[in-house]
Each structure stands twice: as C-alpha cells, then as structure tokens.
C-alpha cells in the first residue's frame with residue numbers, strides 16, 4: 001500500500017508545490033463543512049488547473065488506493081465534500097475557473113467547474129447573455145461544479161427550476177482518471193448543443209453530490225439576458241397563507257423567483273433598514289424577468305392578481321434590493337443579525353402536500369419551543385418555488401464560535417465584531433440533534449432532498465430496483481469505490 005508521502009510526491013509533480021496543501025491546519029480547513037458533523041481530515045489537498053491535471057491526480061490517487069473527492073466553494077452543509085475515510089485526496093476545484101466558450105449561435109456556455117456563479121453571471125452579462133438558472137445566493141463563492149453536483153435552487157429558479165435543468169452536457173473525470181462527456185458533446189466532433197443525445201446521461205451526474213465523478217466542466221444553456229426585472233411583495237396573514245400563495249403562483253411558471261419570508265427574516269430586514277416590514281411579519285416576494293418591458297409588466301400583473309387573493313400588496317423594496325445584487329447577500333444568510341451561526345435543513349415536496357407539511361413544521365416548532373428558549377436557539381422558515389416544486393427551508397440560529405471559514409466570507413467590520421464569540425459545544429449539540437429530528441420529520445412526511453451528500457437518508461427510502469441501478473452505475477463509473485465514498489450512501 002502506498003504511503004501518503006508517495007502520493008503527495010506524485011501529486012506535487014502533477015500540479016506543482018504551490019498547489020498542494022499538506023499541513024494539518026490546511027487539511028482540516030478544507031475537510032470540514034459548516035455543519036459541525038464528523039469528518040476525517042484529508043491526507044492532502046490538491047488544486048489542479050486543467051482537466052488533464054485533474055484526471056492525472058485521480059488516476060494516481062486511485063491507483064495507490066486513495067479516495068478522491070471534489071470541493072468547490074465549500075458552501076454546502078450536508079457532508080458532501082467532507083472525507084468519510086482517511087487516505088483521501090481532497091481536490092479544491094477553484095483553479096479550474098476558465099470560461100472556455102460562449103457560443104452565441106448555438107446558445108451555450110462552457111465553464112470549468114471551479115468558476116463561481118458570480119464570475120459566470122458577470123462575464124455573460126457583458127455579452128447581454130445569461131444562463132436560465134443563474135446561481136444560488138452563495139454564488140459569490142459557490143461554483144458551477146458544486147451547484148450542479150448538489151443541485152441548487154434560487155436565481156431564475158421560479159421559471160427555470162433547479163440548476164440541473166439548465167445543463168446541456170458535462171465533462172466528467174471518473175474513477176481511475178477516465179474522462180467522458182455527456183449529451184451531444186459525447187458524439188465525435190460534436191459540440192454540446194443537445195442534452196438528450198439518446199438517454200439523458202447528463203442527468204445521472206447532476207445531484208450526485210460527487211459520488212459518480214468529478215465534474216471538470218459544464219455546458220449550460222444560454223438565454224438573452226432579461227433587461228427588465230419587475231418585482232412585487234405582499235403581506236400575508238400567516239405561514240399557511242404564504243405557502244398557499246406561493247404554491248398557486250408557481251403554477252403559472254412566470255415568476256423568475258418566488259419566495260416567502262417569516263418573522264425572523266422580517267426582523268433581519270428591519271434591522272437592515274427596511275423598517276416597514278415590522279408591520280408585515282409574513283410576506284411573499286416575486287419577480288418577473290423579460291427582454292420586453294410590456295411582457296414583464298403583464299406577467300407581474302397576472303401574479304399580483306393571484307397574490308392579491310392571499311394578502312395585501314406592500315412596498316417592493318425587498319425584492320428589488322435582492323435582485324439588484326444577486327450574490328451580495330452571503331453574510332445575511334450565513335449568519336443571523338447578531339452574528340449567530342446558521343444551520344438549515346430543507347425539503348422538497350409537491351404542492352399537494354405543502355399545506356400539510358407547513359402545519360407539521362409549525363406544530364413541531366411549537367413542541368420544541370421550550371427547548372429552543374432554554375438554549376437561546378432561534379429559528380426561521382424560508383419557502384421558495386423551484387419550477388413546479390416547493391421548497392421549505394427551516395433554519396436554526398445560535399451563538400457559537402464563527403471559525404475561519406465564516407469569518408473570511410463576511411465584511412471585515414462584522415468579522416472584527418463577532419470573532420470573539422466563544423464556542424458553545426453544548427448548544428451546538430442541541431442544534432445538531434434538532435436538525436436531525438427535523439430531517440427525519442421531513443422524511444416521514446414523504447419529502448425529498450437535493451444536496452443529499454452524506455447527511456440525508458437516501459438508500460433506505462428508495463425502491464429496491466432503483467437503488468440497485470444507482471449502485472450499478474456506481475460500479476461502472478467508480479469500480480473501486482474511491483470517488484467520494486459515502487456520498488449518496490454509496
């Protein structure tokens with residue numbers, strides 16, 4: 001069995017000394033996500049600059065019995081990139097951030113997996129173009145490869161659903177370092193203009209949380225960048241009304257984004273200057289994008305008519321502020337308004353069960369209220385429509401040590417103020433327990449998850465034949481089980 005030193009030497013030969021991290025602090029920093037769940041520190045961290053280097057690292061590491069896994073911006077919290085075993089080479093993808101091609105005739109862009117959503121959005125904007133889904137709120141740091149591997153919702157997701165729906169083809173490094181393409185990209189001499197060139201092999205690699213391979217690059221559809229973004233906000237009486245209104249709005253497929261905020265988020269907004277929200281603890285917000293102003297206006301009027309059946313129109317500054325700086329809200333999502341840590345759990349479900357789930361979540365929060373109060377843990381409830389699906393995201397907030405990862409993502413003055421908040425392992429363990437309980441409740445309600453990683457239950461909830469197929473694919477793409485072992489429960 002090869003030693004870490006042997007693999008370290010080989011990987012250093014591939015990427016150069018400056019692109020390998022082997023010290024203990026560095027290995028721990030890259031191996032931990034913000035969920036505080038257990039992980040094994042990687043043996044080393046490698047930063048390839050090209051598909052060739054990536055494939056060579058995977059080939060060499062796997063040959064020597066080392067596992068490999070990819071880490072993008074590290075913004076996830078479901079143990080997707082946390083190693084489950086020692087002898088793992090963690091691959092930091094962020095050097096692979098080139099935009100290889102913008103094809104304005106066939107309307108696709110090829111971006112390397114380590115490109116951030118902000119970089120992609122800004123680069124395409126210079127040519128008056130956009131991808132249909134155009135990134136998560138974490139897109140200042142989150143990468144194209146990370147979002148596609150996790151699957152992801154938010155910007156553009158009201159009408160274009162999750163990121164997976166915008167992908168046309170992928171370049172993937174499989175176990176042992178083999179490289180393949182999907183869609184028409186896989187046809188000799190063909191460009192990635194068509195996703196369904198035969199069966200949808202692209203789909204297999206989306207939402208796999210890295211279990212089936214390391215994405216080197218993605219071809220994503222292009223649209224003309226909408227020049228007109230109009231937004232509206234409505235105050236609604238309660239969570240049930242918010243859920244019902246969003247479920248109804250989503251059916252039209254017109255909103256670019258549609259989401260609901262609760263009293264916790266209203267308070268966050270009030271503190272950031274949107275005082276009028278103090279009178280509107282529950283609210284929904286939506287936008288309509290178009291290249292034509294009259295189309296945007298007609299869409300907005302239609303949705304306002306729907307929302308008006310559930311509540312009363314209010315100032316639309318919230319939706320406009322968010323939209324004008326799509327990747328500017330990282331700090332206000334990553335932390336509570338006083339520097340509290342944030343840890344969410346989410347569930348996807350069909351509209352038909354949205355009300356039942358809304359009632360169950362509210363009921364459970366009431367049940368655990370004494371425990372929350374005892375430990376000064378706060379909660380929030382974000383809801384959003386992703387295409388025709390419905391997303392609930394309850395979150396927990398508590399005071400605890402921020403750590404280097406969070407501190408480097410927030411404004412320097414906030415980091416200075418909050419860096420001395422002490423660690424609170426006791427409250428943290430209560431949050432981790434409640435978060436697991438919440439995930440279990442969602443499973444009992446028949447909900448599904450994106451971002452499965454090593455956190456959410458997957459295999460035990462699947463039909464036998466489907467799970468066998470999932471395992472069979474793993475056997476083909478990663479026969480030695482050395483690509484992100486444990487992810488998706490594989």
Ligand SMILES: Cc1cc2nc3c(=O)[nH]c(=O)nc-3n(C[C@H](O)[C@H](O)[C@H](O)COP(=O)(O)OP(=O)(O)OC[C@H]3O[C@@H](n4cnc5c(N)ncnc54)[C@H](O)[C@@H]3O)c2cc1C
Nearest residue numbers: 072073074075076080136137143145146147152153210215
């Ligand atoms: C403040 C904040 C806001 C957020 N907002 C949103 C939001 O609006 N919508 C949303 O959906 N999520 C959101 N998230 C969650 C998360 O940021 C996103 O899911 C994001 O897409 C993760 O991208 P990443 O590059 O950071 O991936 P990482 O966290 O680095 O990795 C995620 C998973 O993908 C795998 N992976 C990464 N790169 C590759 C690759 N090249 N090949 C194969 N596997 C790979 C990893 O192994 C891991 O399993 C948010 C998180 C934070 C902290």
